[in-house]
Amino acid sequence: MNMHLGGTLGLVAHVATAATAGAQQSAWPQHALDRPPPPVVAPAAVQPLVAPPADAVVLFDGGLLAAWQAADSAGGPARWRISSGAIEVVPGAGGIRTRRSFGDVQLHVEWMSPLPAQGAGQDRGNSGVFLMGQYEVQILDSWHSTTYPDGQAGAIYGQLPPLVNASRQPGRWQSFDIIFRHPEFDGERLTVPARMTVFHNGLLVHEDAVLQGPTTHQRRAPYVAHPRRLPISLQDHGHKVRFRNIWVRELAPLVH
Ligand code: MG
Numbered sequence: 001m002n003m004h005l006g007g008t009l010g011l012v013a014h015v016a017t018a019a020t021a022g023a024q025q026s027a028w029p030q031h032a033l034d035r036p037p038p039p040v041v042a043p044a045a046v047q048p049l050v051a052p053p054a055d056a057v058v059l060f061d062g063g064l065l066a067a068w069q070a071a072d073s074a075g076g077p078a079r080w081r082i083s084s085g086a087i088e089v090v091p092g093a094g095g096i097r098t099r100r101s102f103g104d105v106q107l108h109v110e111w112m113s114p115l116p117a118q119g120a121g122q123d124r125g126n127s128g129v130f131l132m133g134q135y136e137v138q139i140l141d142s143w144h145s146t147t148y149p150d151g152q153a154g155a156i157y158g159q160l161p162p163l164v165n166a167s168r169q170p171g172r173w174q175s176f177d178i179i180f181r182h183p184e185f186d187g188e189r190l191t192v193p194a195r196m197t198v199f200h201n202g203l204l205v206h207e208d209a210v211l212q213g214p215t216t217h218q219r220r221a222p223y224v225a226h227p228r229r230l231p232i233s234l235q236d237h238g239h240k241v242r243f244r245n246i247w248v249r250e251l252a253p254l255v256h
Pocket of ligand 1: 127139
């Protein structure tokens, strides 16, 4: 804790019950630019292909976009393009979401920042993986590029920077392995916050992190009760980020 501890942490304090004591949490204002950036740690140079295990639901294997639809309310066909065995964001087409809904999962997704790199900060290879359509692990070109730490690659957007900056350079495949536990509600009341453990290119970047609510820009949004299963979505932030080898394992509930 430090001098930045303020009223915005009321929700954190509220949910930091015995069940969450000791978990990774944030005491900084959202998007703080004076927050020390995570150390840079070079991952292995090349992303190995991590093939889906037997119990995985394959969401993209280089072929069709059949597992996906448009993320807007109409939910029409996904309008991103497939090229050389990868999905590429079509800027302006909107995000995409899985046709199936998921709750507790282990998710593997590989992504690549555009080459040549363009833009700076948040305007450089921005996309994101949204668990339940609302809890974002940030995709950004953070290789030799800075932004506010809770918005760099691997951040739980607007809440927690990654423990390290494990970014590969643009044009190289990168990976996220995300273990996500959905929040629990009793009616409209939050009883158990969402939690995430995340590996970026094989390096631990979040360890059982407690989410303060949906991930949002320039505000902290409170939890709003939702079903135990919702689609996973990928963000169109106007940049031609590519994706491949996306699969998910559904996890049995933890016994509380
Ligand atoms: Mg994003």
